[in-house]
Amino acid sequence: MFKLKFITLTAISLAISGCSWSSGNAPAPKKINQKPPVQKPALTGSLRGVILDVAYQDGKYCYDISSIDASNGKLPGGKYCGGRLYFSAGDTVYVRVSNNYIADMILIKSGDSRKSAVRKFKQKVAAKNTLKQEPTKKIVIDVPKSENISFD
Numbered sequence: 001m002f003k004l005k006f007i008t009l010t011a012i013s014l015a016i017s018g019c020s021w022s023s024g025n026a027p028a029p030k031k032i033n034q035k036p037p038v039q040k041p042a043l044t045g046s047l048r049g050v051i052l053d054v055a056y057q058d059g060k061y062c063y064d065i066s067s068i069d070a071s072n073g074k075l076p077g078g079k080y081c082g083g084r085l086y087f088s089a090g091d092t093v094y095v096r097v098s099n100n101y102i103a104d105m106i107l108i109k110s111g112d113s114r115k116s117a118v119r120k121f122k123q124k125v126a127a128k129n130t131l132k133q134e135p136t137k138k139i140v141i142d143v144p145k146s147e148n149i150s151f152d
Contacts, residue, residue: 042099047075048108051089061085063102065095 053064060081067077075097082102087093090111096104 043075044098045073045075047095047097049077049093051087051091051093053089054085068092
């Protein structure tokens with residue numbers, strides 16, 4: 001039994017060592033040819049989204065726009081630059097892009113209307129608290145039971 005274990009162990013070790021000796025003659029790894037980076041094609045199309053940020057860089061206004069609707073071949077959200085300041089952050093807009101440059105931008109919904117309404121509401125609450133007004137009471141008027149008309 002001991003001889004059988006010894007022979008099996010020796011055969012396995014010779015097989016493993018034989019593999020390691022043959023790996024020295026293995027061919028050199030193939031050189032991977034890297035392709036030059038492909039330039040992205042110029043984007044042309046339209047985009048509907050919300051302006052997240054507006055920055056002035058290199059003589060143009062760059063808008064970071066998050067896309068709301070990407071159906072029907074609309075462009076994805078991203079950073080697009082234009083020649084003038086169209087709208088501010090928080091506005092919902094429709095943008096026409098030609099060669100990665102904003103050709104036209106149309107306002108769908110202003111983002112300031114919601115913010116200003118919240119601010120006005122907070123100011124009104126603060127004014128009521130400082131004046132300490134009593135709640136308004138409704139005046140109940142009964143329907144008249146008789147009516148008199150006099151000609152003098």
